[in-house]
Amino acid sequence: MQNRILSVDIFRGATILLMVLVNTPGTWTNVYAPFRHAEWHGYTPTDLVFPFFLFIVGTSIVFSYRNKEVNSNTYKKIIVRTLKLIGLGLFLGAFIIEFPFFKAWENIRFPGVLQRIGVVFFFASILFINFKWKTLVGIAIGLLVGYWLLMTLVPVDGVASTLERAPNNFANWLDVKVFGSHNYKPDYDPEGLLSTIPSIVSSLLGIFTGLILVSKQEKKATLLMGIGGSLLIIGHLWDLVFPINKALWTSSFVLVTAGWANLILALIYYLTDVKQIKFGSIFRYAGANAIIIYFLSSFIAKVMGQIQVGDTSLHGWLFQKIYVHDAISMEMSSLLYGLTVLAFYAFLGYVLYQRKIFFKV
Structure with a gap:
């Protein structure tokens, strides 16, 4: 272990x-x-970094909670950690070095990296301690497909939705409506409200990997590589109708980044566990x-x-x-x-x- x-x-x-x-x-x-980062659609190596962290948050959840008795204290700890992460993120978004050390209210960014980590950790942890892995698979598929349908079928102010950076992009439109001037950009936020839904799946996919790592499966590295390759193929096929996009955290983006995460983690596992190479x-x-x-x-x-x-x-x-x-x-x-x-x-x-x-x- x-x-x-x-x-x-x-x-x-x-x-x-x-x-x-x-x-x-x-x-x-x-x-x-x-x-x-990619300008909009597509991805670069840099676009893999944040989803990799959400993925490994999920894997770590397995190590943290798989053998623990779930009680009210468990939920309390999850909530406290979530609030700490969100609080640290809001502090970063608000802090300035001049008195009174915080930006004017209208200039504070509400979403952010640590805020998303906190929210994702909360939902992924709650789901993990309450449902078996088969149910989690169904939830993950439902969230990815549901997000795809929301982003492509729901009109915005009577106008057909788009996946481009435009006012009738449903995720961007919702961020502006909810957060107003508190976004990273005037027209959208890369850690926005709606795109947090599929980012939870990034962590759920990490949970599945964690379950494999703690299981009695043989040839775990091979299994993880197979899963990683499959996710890459499915993600790139989905890209044909739902483009890979970090700012929108599209379903295809979730699958492709989790695919790469599994492949890389499988390689590390093979070197450190199977071959006992210290590095x-x-x-x-x-x-x-x-x-x-x-x-x-x-x-x-x-x-x-x-x-x-x-x-x-x-x-x-x-x-x-x-x-x-x-x-x-x-x-x-x-x-x-x-x-x-x-x-x-x-x-x-x-x-x-x-x-x-x-x-x-």
Whole structure:
């Protein structure tokens, strides 16, 4: 069991460090190409990172709750953790370094990454402790198909719905109606309300993987690879009628990203459990404090972006002074800055792990 948990921790840590990397380039105007998000439909390697984390949240739920007696205290802990995650996310969306340290109410973003993690964790945990895996499969299929039908068949203000970035996109329209000015963009939010429904399935698919890892199945890596490949095929076929899209978290996007997650986790499991190869310790260290590392990286980046140094920010000043050189491209300079930030948080994860400091959110 220890090795199985190890492979999950390595995957979680690698995912959180990639989240740090893609969120902290030297400059957003010159992002290194592989670390750009897709403009709208389609996906890049960067678009895999957040769904990978929701996937591994589901896998971790299996390890946390599969042998525990469910009682009122279980529900209390789930609710408290959910509220902590949402609270941390709202804090990041509202904080500024100038008194009174919070943005004006109308400028605070309500949705966000940590908020989505909290909501997904809540529903995935509740579903896991109350239903058998066969029922969860039915729920997952129902949510994905239902979301597809909602997004394609329900008219918006009497106009046929679209999957493009437009006012008659049902998910975008709902975000504007519910959140108003509290979205990431004026017309939509990538962690919006309706798209949270299929993101729950990203975690449910992680739960199925977790159940395989703790089962008595033989050749688990082979099984996970088969599942991953099947999800990729189905997702890409669904893409023909319901395009892969991270901002909308489409059903095809859920299947494709979970497919890749299964394939990569299967490889890690094969190396660490089957072949007993020791590697990836730095990722395991980061994975043991994943949420706090993500929170700190976001908070510190936000603070550095607000501290003025001359006519730029502290972030911009450091980037220009240390990383920008005529001999290398701006994209490479931007990547080097991000890698430095990644190295710092990887080292922080190592220090926390060695000192046995684990932040429970």
